[in-house]
Structures are given as C-alpha cells and as structure tokens.
Amino acid sequence: MTQARAATIEDVAREAGVSRAAVSKVIRNAYGVSPSMRERVNAAIAALDYRPRVAARAMRGSSFTLGIELPHIGNPFFAKIIAGATAALQGTGYQLIIAPADVDGEEGVRAIGALADRQVDGIVAISPLVSPEWLERLAARVPVVMLGRHDRSTAYDTVTGDDLEGTRLVMEHLFELGHRRIVHLTRSEEVTRPGSGNPHAIRLEGYLTHMRAAGLEECIRVVRTGLDEESARLDTLALLDEEVPTAIFVGNDELAMGTLRALSEYHLTAEQVSVVGYDDVDIASYPAISLTSVNQAGEAMGERAVRLLLERVQGRTEPIHFSVEPSLKVRGSTRAAPAEPTP
C-alpha cells in the first residue's frame, strides 16, 4: 500500500487512536507511557512505515545529526578519522554527515556554515583556515570539536597529535642518518601562518627550530605546495630542477606520495634522497613504497572527537584538549646520505 504522502505523526496518532503527544513520547522513549499504549503506537508506526521528519524535530530541539567538515576527501588520513568517528557513533542514534570542503580557505568556512545552517547538534572540523574568534562565535551556537588545531580556546574542544614531538622524531631520525641538506615541503604560507594553530604550521616551526639547533641554518629550505599529491609532485619537480637535497621532510603522506613520484620521474632512488612523511597512511607501509612516516592514530582521533562532541551535546561546558602521542614508523627507504660538503 503505497501512499502518495509520507506518514506524519498525526497519521500515526489517528491510526493508533491516541494523541500526537503520545506518539512523540513513544518515539523519544520519554517517561509516562503505558506498555499498552507503547505497543499500539509502535504497531501504528510499523503499519504506516512512519519516519519522523528530522527537519521538524530540529525546529523544536535536536536533529540527532553530527556534522564533520572535511578538507580534501582524497587524503586517506581523513578516511581513518571518519572510520573512527563512525565507530564512536554506533548505537547512539546520531547520524554523521560529512560536508566536503576540498579547497583551502573560504571553502572550509562555507562548509562549516552549511552544517550549522542545517542545525546539526554538533560539529567536528579539521583545522580550517579561520580565526579563533570566528570559531568561538560558532561554538557559542553549537558544540564544536576541532581536530588538529593547536590553539586552546575555552569555547571548543580540541583533539590534536603532538606535532612538535612528531617533528622532533622526524628530524632526529634524519640527523642520525647523517642528513644535513633537508628540505621541508609544506602547504602555503597562509596555512602555515605562525599562530594559526594548524598542524602544518607546527611542523614547519619544528623543522626550523631543529635545523637551527643543529647548526644547519644555512641548509634550511622550505618549499611550498598545494593540498594534493599532484601539486606536491609538480613542486618537487621544480625543486629538483634547482637542487637535489639528501632528504625531504614532507608535511603529510599524501603530499609525500607526490614527492616520491617526482623523484622516480627524476630517476632518483631512496638511496639518493630520503623522504619522510606524516600520518602513516596505509599506503606508506606498502612494501614497494616503504615510506617512513609519523603515525598518529587517525581512528582514535576521530573516535575521541566524536566522544567529546557527544559530551558537549549532552551539556559539558568545560573545555577538554586531547593530545595523541605520535610515533615514527621507520621504513627501509630511508638510508644514510653519503658524506657531502655543506653547500
């Protein structure tokens, strides 16, 4: 029996011979419903194949929806985060929706705004290019958890990897292998603006600090690129046209894949140029790739972010800033560079 119009709470009430309020109580598992009424209502719901309109519920309270803003779907590290988030949501009655941003800057703000306009009960966002003030205004209206952002607001929670520590692991590893001419390939200046709290900003800062501390100020070289593998490939190619360093520390694994591709186009092997990435995405451990990388437990981060968000949705207001410990996965490709004179 197909009806043209989907059943409403009114239809269910009529079918069950009760009031709308009664139906509402049943679907919300609220107090004060007799077993017999519950039974009749549930029967009517089943008979009419009734499903509450989320929009209508949202107007009065919650939408039972959590939103996550995602820059660049192509990055497999984000897939891990989503997997963790989805797992944490199992059985909670909340639905996760993803708003893809896919470009720098404005886009992230747009996507987050779109989520807010859609009345989600909470938002997880991945370190968008936006001021703390903007985020605090947002957080005043809807619970917010920021992923990867290193500032500490009282208005929102954060879940971050310890990027300073991760970078230390990378740099010490490279130093131990004898590298001096280490290039850092990272995102745009806008993304790494000091104080932006962006992970790439911290990694860059760590790179600079360690190079200086090692007396390698002269060797510092920062190359900028976009947010996907292809732009990393292109910018690495441009770098190699000018100079072939002995090691490249790349801002994340997706970009590192582009670097590896460029190196192979240049017929440079892992013995000649060591590459280290960040995130330890699945492909990094692939035998033919063997990319040394910093692991930072994406699933755990996604899971934690959702848990924190649910707590906020349920009323917590004191901020929590959670940090996960990174570890370096050293893989075969990284070899000691041959002795060489300083440039």
Added chain:
Amino acid sequence: MTQARAATIEDVAREAGVSRAAVSKVIRNAYGVSPSMRERVNAAIAALDYRPRVAARAMRGSSFTLGIELPHIGNPFFAKIIAGATAALQGTGYQLIIAPADVDGEEGVRAIGALADRQVDGIVAISPLVSPEWLERLAARVPVVMLGRHDRSTAYDTVTGDDLEGTRLVMEHLFELGHRRIVHLTRSEEVTRPGSGNPHAIRLEGYLTHMRAAGLEECIRVVRTGLDEESARLDTLALLDEEVPTAIFVGNDELAMGTLRALSEYHLTAEQVSVVGYDDVDIASYPAISLTSVNQAGEAMGERAVRLLLERVQGRTEPIHFSVEPSLKVRGSTRAAPAEPTP
C-alpha cells in the same frame, strides 16, 4: 555585538521595518520586490548576520541539500566521484552532504534512509544492496540517481561504467598474455547476486562468460572477500596457501592493493602472478605499483550524477541511464605467464 540567539527572519523584518514575507521574498530572489525594499532588507540581513535556518525552510519546501551515500570512504575511487559531484554543484546554491555507510548491506539502507529523513532534495547512492522495489519506493518521495547500478528503472536515473566491456578488456588482455589459470577475487555472494545490478556482479558474470568462451571452464576459480584492502590481503593469502594462479583479476583497485600486498608477503613477483584491478585509482599508476586497471572516469561519473539529480529536482521525470566507456590502462607489471600444463 554577540547576541545569545541567532537572528530569525522575524528579527530581520523588524530591523528593516517590513514584513516577514518581504524578507522571505528577498532571500529567495522572488518576484515583486522593489529595489528599495531589497536594499533595506539586505542591509538588515548583513547587520544581524542573519542566516536562514535550513530546517525551517525544509518544512515548507526544499532544503537546498543533496545527499550522497558512500559505502566505505577508504576507497579512493569514491573520492573521485565526490570531487566530480562537488565540482558540479559549484554555484548552484546546493550543498552536498555525505552519509558514510562503511559496511555492507543494512548500513547502506540506513544511510540512505538517514538522508531521506533529513529532507535532502535529492539522493545519489552507490549501488547499495537493496531491491529495485525499495529504491522505487524511495524514488517516489525524493529524486534519486544510482551510481554503478545496472538495472533500469523508470523511477530513478543511473550512471554506470560499462562493466561488461571493462571486463572484456581485462580478460582479453590476460588471454593475450597467455594466461589460463586466472582467479577472480570479488565481493561476497550477497553483493554479486545475479540480477543485483551491482558492478561486481557484472564483472563476475563477465569473468565466467569469458573463461567458458575460452574453453577454460576447468580453470574458473572465484574467491570471495570483504570490502577493504585488508580483507583482500587475507583472502589472497588463503588462496595462495592452496594454489598460485598465474593471474588474478580483482574486483577493484582497493582490493587489488591487498592482493599485491599478499603476493609480496609470499615473495611472488609480478612476473609470477599478474594482477589486474578495476577503477584505475591514482595509486595504480604509481611507478612502484604499476597496477594494470580499468579506468572509468570517476570524476565524470560524480559530475554527471549530480547534473542528472539537479534536473530531477527541477522537475524532469523521464529516466536517463548514462554509461561511461571504460578503457584498460596496461602497466608494466602484467607479463605473459610462463607456459604451463592445465592443472
């Protein structure tokens, strides 16, 4: 000036000294608004930082939101589809939201239902395990475009790759290289149920047909696996324990990566076992991987799906079934198998 409560259309109307209806007309660009009124209203909107609540709008009409159901975010082919979909939505005023499913069967249905409950104006779904009847019931309430599904309903549009042709390319390629013992690694029997319209069902069917047509009925071997790289790795390992074929045709590239991993754990090289995948994800062309694969233009598919959906949202009712031509990307790793006796 932060206000505790977000501005409503009422607030804007009061600020501008007009009626709610007038404001509504302005934000919808409706007819019959004088320039002066438009100006005053826009000023008020800006002053109050007003943003219409999507939930409230959805109750009366549309939510300006398109939803896409995505099984398994980890698959990079889906990322391409999203990229295409996002591109097609630029400047339309519609927002894309993704509902991740991440498991077989029930989950896809749940995710699609969640989108429908959230009053999206249209749904793109990726060949979920669901009957045409179920889809037709869904399509009666909200415009639907199915990706990768080979059935032809009048109730919804479809965008598919020509999987029969793609499979033909694969099998002929392998035959030409002299392969006979070709194993097909594919998804569960549930997924490949004949008549399910699932791409994997078609690919399996094509595999069987070509093997028989080549007089290799004896050599047919179908191995089942889950939906991610890891399960493919495990199931390939189990296969290799029993038998080492000369070629493996894997249902898609993500699974193929698991197969390649298993082969390398077994110390089998590309000369010994040829692997062919499907989708031609970016990593397949990576030099150290060189996975032969069927390319099927994911971006174009996502873009087309969204265009079709927008047409339906705007009123089209005649169904359109769009098919993209696949092409085989032959990469180095696939070599002729050594001559061998039939098992």
Added chain:
DNA sequence: TTGAAAGCGCTAACAA
C-alpha cells in the same frame, strides 16, 4: 508592491 495569516511536523509545557 506589500503584508496578514495559515500551516509545514514536531516537541514540551501544562491540564485533565
């Protein structure tokens, strides 16, 4: 061209 008013489907006081 503008505004008044009804109502979309639901929840939450409050009464009965």
Added chain:
DNA sequence: TTGTTAGCGCTTTCAA
C-alpha cells in the same frame, strides 16, 4: 498516564 495547545522559523496563498 494521557491529551490539549502553543509555538519553532520559515514559505505561500490571498488580500489590500
């Protein structure tokens, strides 16, 4: 325990 009722913030006739 149950039902009545007043909205939530919008859009949309329909009059003015």
